[in-house]
Amino acid sequence: MTQHIGIIGAGMGGLSAAQSLRASGVRVTLFEKSRGLGGRMSTRRVDGLQFDHGAQYFTAKGAAFKEQVATWRSSGAAAPWFDDSYVGAPGMTAPSRALGEGLDLVTARTATKLVRTNGLWRVEDAEGPIEAPGNGAFNALIVAVPAPQAQTLLVSAGADLPGVSEARYAPCWALMLAFETSHEHVSSRIKLNEGAISWIARDSDKPGRGTACETWVIHASPAWTREYIKLTPDEARAALLERFAAITGIEAQPVYASAHRWLYALVEQAAGAPCLWNSDMQIGACGDWCIGPRVEAAFESGRAMAEMILSQGQNA
Numbered sequence: 001m002t003q004h005i006g007i008i009g010a011g012m013g014g015l016s017a018a019q020s021l022r023a024s025g026v027r028v029t030l031f032e033k034s035r036g037l038g039g040r041m042s043t044r045r046v047d048g049l050q051f052d053h054g055a056q057y058f059t060a061k062g063a064a065f066k067e068q069v070a071t072w073r074s075s076g077a078a079a080p081w082f083d084d085s086y087v088g089a090p091g092m093t094a095p096s097r098a099l100g101e102g103l104d105l106v107t108a109r110t111a112t113k114l115v116r117t118n119g120l121w122r123v124e125d126a127e128g129p130i131e132a133p134g135n136g137a138f139n140a141l142i143v144a145v146p147a148p149q150a151q152t153l154l155v156s157a158g159a160d161l162p163g164v165s166e167a168r169y170a171p172c173w174a175l176m177l178a179f180e181t182s183h184e185h186v187s188s189r190i191k192l193n194e195g196a197i198s199w200i201a202r203d204s205d206k207p208g209r210g211t212a213c214e215t216w217v218i219h220a221s222p223a224w225t226r227e228y229i230k231l232t233p234d235e236a237r238a239a240l241l242e243r244f245a246a247i248t249g250i251e252a253q254p255v256y257a258s259a260h261r262w263l264y265a266l267v268e269q270a271a272g273a274p275c276l277w278n279s280d281m282q283i284g285a286c287g288d289w290c291i292g293p294r295v296e297a298a299f300e301s302g303r304a305m306a307e308m309i310l311s312q313g314q315n316a
């Protein structure tokens with residue numbers, strides 16, 4: 001039976017794997033490059049404002065994720081938004097923070113190298129081995145980061161996981177706006193199938209948001225983002241603000257405006273397996289890119305990864 005597993009990436013995929021393993025008595029340590037948890041389920045907090053500038057909402061189709069969402073709802077970490085969709089509350093990171101409770105987590109450290117010596121794994125960053133519980137003695141590793149970044153780490157490990165290079169993502173420029181006045185006459189959610197912008201949402205309308213301003217999150221379409229991928233954030237902000245005003249009729253100047261570029265936003269082509277595993281080297285990979293462009297896919301992939309590792313323990 002594997003005793004201690006290292007997991008790179010504390011987004012929904014890595015956290016889901018971690019909690020499943022822990023529930024079966026396996027010790028885990030997570031390494032996360034950001035200061036907070038949640039990856040693309042993120043909340044930007046600035047000047048007393050907050051924006052869900054990555055994932056907008058999530059749905060639950062499968063039994064396991066429905067059960068997980070029910071747990072978040074009863075603890076207040078998630079709330080229904082519209083139709084059968086949910087959001088984290090008070091921000092999109094809340095479900096990930098709830099999943100991270102009680103886990104050994106090392107944040108603000110970027111894994112750059114994975115090394116296996118005498119059958120045991122160690123995780124390093126640019127300065128060398130990262131100080132963390134179990135590091136250097138991991139029986140197995142899970143790489144739970146976007147596929148292109150996973151590929152780089154796997155190369156550093158000398159490990160091959162066919163399927164990682166199959167995954168493709170659409171990039172996304174996200175615009176965050178705050179206004180002192182409200183514009184209730186404009187619809188809270190606008191989905192567009194063509195043009196520069198694909199999604200507009202009044203973020204401050206989501207449940208549990210206590211912000212004083214009216215806040216909006218705007219996502220550029222994959223085609224527009226690809227065409228303008230090299231803009232600076234200031235240039236992208238100006239271009240998207242103009243289009244937002246044309247679509248909504250809101251001409252007021254925002255009190256806050258900024259743009260963020262997601263290089264790997266939504267999975268366009270998945271690897272086609274719930275997770276990937278190399279039993280010779282005891283290393284695997286999981287994340288939304290295994291299944292599809294959804295929070296639930298990341299959760300399911302993490303679960304599948306944990307089950308794969310647990311099943312080999314049972315078969316040993």
Ligand SMILES: Cc1cc2nc3c(=O)[nH]c(=O)nc-3n(C[C@H](O)[C@H](O)[C@H](O)COP(=O)(O)OP(=O)(O)OC[C@H]3O[C@@H](n4cnc5c(N)ncnc54)[C@H](O)[C@@H]3O)c2cc1C
Nearest residue numbers: 009011012013033039040055056111265287288294295298
């Ligand atoms: C703009 C946008 C809109 C979206 N809208 C929706 C939506 O409405 N509904 C929906 O269901 N989904 C949506 N998604 C997709 C959803 O956010 C993802 O499917 C899901 O969050 C992916 O989780 P993950 O764990 O697979 O990956 P991630 O969330 O990317 O997590 C990977 C983690 O690994 C960390 N990491 C990366 N490299 C390293 C390293 N070298 N060392 C340590 N840590 C590392 C990252 O910081 C990150 O925390 C959207 C995503 C974006 C960006």
